[in-house]
Amino acid sequence: GExxxxxxxxxxxxxxxxxxxxTYTDSSSTYLYWYKQEPGAGLQLLTYIFxxxxxxxxxxxxxxxxxxxxxxxxxxxDTQTGDSAIYFCAESISDYKLSFGAGTTVTVRA
Amino acid sequence: GAGVSQSPRYKVTKRxxxxxxxxxxxxxxxxxxxxxxxxxxxxxxxTYFNYEAQQDKSGLPNDRFSAERPEGSIxxxxxxxxxxxxxxxxxxxxxxxxxxxGKNIQYFGAGTRLSVL
Numbered sequence: 001g002e003x004x005x006x007x008x009x010x011x012x013x014x015x016x017x018x019x020x021x022x023t024y025t026d027s028s029s030t031y032l033y034w035y036k037q038e039p040g041a042g043l044q045l046l047t048y049i050f051x052x053x054x055x056x057x058x059x060x061x062x063x064x065x066x067x068x069x070x071x072x073x074x075x076x077x078d079t080q081t082g083d084s085a086i087y088f089c090a091e092s093i094s095d096y097k098l099s100f101g102a103g104t105t106v107t108v109r110a
Numbered sequence: 111g112a113g114v115s116q117s118p119r120y121k122v123t124k125r126x127x128x129x130x131x132x133x134x135x136x137x138x139x140x141x142x143x144x145x146x147x148x149x150x151x152x153x154x155x156x157t158y159f160n161y162e163a164q165q166d167k168s169g170l171p172n173d174r175f176s177a178e179r180p181e182g183s184i185x186x187x188x189x190x191x192x193x194x195x196x197x198x199x200x201x202x203x204x205x206x207x208x209x210x211x212g213k214n215i216q217y218f219g220a221g222t223r224l225s226v227l
Contacts, residue, residue, distance in 0.1 A: 004152070035218070042114070043153070043201065043218035088152050096141060096166070096208040098216060100152025 004101035006089050011107045018076040020104045022089030025070060029091040032065060034074045037086040037103065046074070046087075084108045112136070114219035116202050122225045123192055131187045131222045135204030142185050143216060144177055147199040153218075159185060160208055192226045199223050 003025040012018045024032065033048040049056045049063045049072075056063045062075040076083055086103040093099045115134040123129050135142050141160050145153035146169075156169040161182040170176070174192075179185040189196055203216040 031215075033215075040220070042220040043203075045215065045217060048215060090152070092214070096143065096158050096205075096214060097155045098145075098153075100154070102151050 003093075003099050004089055004091055006087075006101040006104045008102065009105050009107070011109060012079050014079060014081060014108050014110050016079055018074075018079045018083065018106055018108075020074045020076075020087050020089075020106065022072040022074075022101055023070055024072065024089070024091040024099075026091055026093050026099070027067070027070065029093065031092045032063075032072050033088075033090040033092075033098070034061075034063065035088040035090060035100075037088065043088065079106075079108050081108050081110075114202055114204050114217055116200075116219040116222050118222060119220065120223045120225075122227065124227050125192060125194060127192055128188065128190045129192055129224065131189075131200050131202075131224070133185045133187070133202030133204075133219060135183065135185070135202070136217060139204035139206055139217075140182075141205045141208045141214065142179055143203040143205075144185070144187050145201045145203065145218075147201055147221070149198075153201050156187070158208070165208075189224075192224075194226050197224055197226045 006022045034046040035043045060077045064073045088103045089101045090098045117132045144156040147153040157167040159179040174190045177187045199221045201221040203218045205214045205216045208214045
């Protein structure tokens with residue numbers, strides 16, 4: 001089983017904010033990542049955060065990291081139909097190995 | 111510049127056949143990774159190369175699976191005597207380097223969807 005856990009589904013209305021949550025287990029992870037997977041496309045790196053940071057903002061994306069609770073979240077502001085995809089949380093469990101969650105399927109409804 | 115390129119995009123094969131999956135990393139990327147992704151799951155680590163050296167193959171499920179990167183660029187993942195349980199998406203990623211320096215950000219290709227009948 002995976003050491004990274006995510007909720008499987010999220011439905012959000014267009015224009016609202018989406019929040020995707022993730023918990024991880026390896027307290028020594030140096031980086032945590034969010035990847036986006038669209039049908040027929042590869043895993044697209046959305047953003048990442050270094051473990052000594054609490055927050056990172058990049059345009060419509062905000063990443064929050066709570067190291068004490070090993071909790072990571074991704075907030076997408078003003079969610080658009082193009083944001084419909086599967087979002088994967090991942091942690092670096094070594095210098096080169098990533099451990100992924102099962103992914104959260106985000107559906108944006110009009 | 112070009113991203114990570116994988117070929118073929120889709121491969122259908124019969125049980126017992128050998129398959130070879132190819133990965134062409136981003137130019138200049140030293141490190142290359144193979145992952146396998148089952149339907150409804152996240153990718154799982156298979157193996158990792160630094161230049162041409164295979165540094166970790168602990169994720170390869172059994173000895174039917176092998177990988178090489180002879181010139182430190184293109185890599186091939188080979189599955190011998192395929193079985194139905196090998197059906198999955200096989201993803202390749204590359205990074206500038208490995209290690210906790212920020213240069214180990216992994217960029218993924220579109221993957222090869224393998225179906226074993």
